[in-house]
Amino acid sequence: MSAPDPATPRLAIDELIACPRCDALHRAELPHAGERAICRRCGTVLIAPRAGSYGRILMLATTIMILMFGAVFFPFLQLRVAGLRSDASVFDTARAFAGGNMAPLAVAVALLIVLIPVLRVLLISYVLAPLAAGRRPARHAAAAFRLSEDLRPWSMAEIFVIGTAVALVKLADLAQVVLGPAFWMFAALVVVTVLQDGFMCRWSIWRALEAER
Numbered sequence: 001m002s003a004p005d006p007a008t009p010r011l012a013i014d015e016l017i018a019c020p021r022c023d024a025l026h027r028a029e030l031p032h033a034g035e036r037a038i039c040r041r042c043g044t045v046l047i048a049p050r051a052g053s054y055g056r057i058l059m060l061a062t063t064i065m066i067l068m069f070g071a072v073f074f075p076f077l078q079l080r081v082a083g084l085r086s087d088a089s090v091f092d093t094a095r096a097f098a099g100g101n102m103a104p105l106a107v108a109v110a111l112l113i114v115l116i117p118v119l120r121v122l123l124i125s126y127v128l129a130p131l132a133a134g135r136r137p138a139r140h141a142a143a144a145f146r147l148s149e150d151l152r153p154w155s156m157a158e159i160f161v162i163g164t165a166v167a168l169v170k171l172a173d174l175a176q177v178v179l180g181p182a183f184w185m186f187a188a189l190v191v192v193t194v195l196q197d198g199f200m201c202r203w204s205i206w207r208a209l210e211a212e213r
């Protein structure tokens with residue numbers, strides 16, 4: 001370790017922001033209203049606060065909860081073979097698998113496509129609802145937000161939609177397949193989740209959580 005160069009201005013660690021894509025270090029500054037801070041090297045958006053974004057994220061969180069309820073309990077698809085019809089929801093399917101040796105699969109599917117996305121929505125709402133109302137952050141809000149960010153890669157509703165779409169193409173040779181409302185709700189869920197992520201400026205949220213501690 002060498003002594004710090006006196007010519008280099010000393011910056012506190014929380015004044016710096018690293019680009020998540022290329023690691024370039026920047027001095028963080030809140031952009032003016034309607035502007036956003038992008039990485040000087042690769043152009044990744046670093047800070048993009050938007051007026052009213054907390055309220056919008058909370059509304060999208062409510063939308064996700066409603067869509068998830070329908071996606072789990074409404075018929076996902078209908079199979080028609082030789083005059084026979086069969087409707088199945090994701091809930092029915094998970095329950096059918098729960099007894100046999102496919103139980104671990106049923107548990108994994110329930111966790112990755114339903115429980116983790118729902119938990120993330122609840123955590124984000126818990127963190128942002130007080131901020132949207134202009135109040136102090138709730139207790140343990142920082143820990144809740146960290147957990148929600150840690151769970152992000154494990155929230156796999158979109159992979160499920162792509163996976164079933166692929167499986168249905170195969171199945172279409174054997175039986176007539178009709179997509180139920182739940183399939184479209186899952187598809188809408190993927191879009192709404194992407195929208196919600198787009199509204200969420202992590203830097204602004206962390207700063208709001210830190211300022212009040």
Ligand SMILES: [Zn+2]
Pocket residue numbers: 019020021022023024039040041042043044
């Ligand atoms: Zn960059």
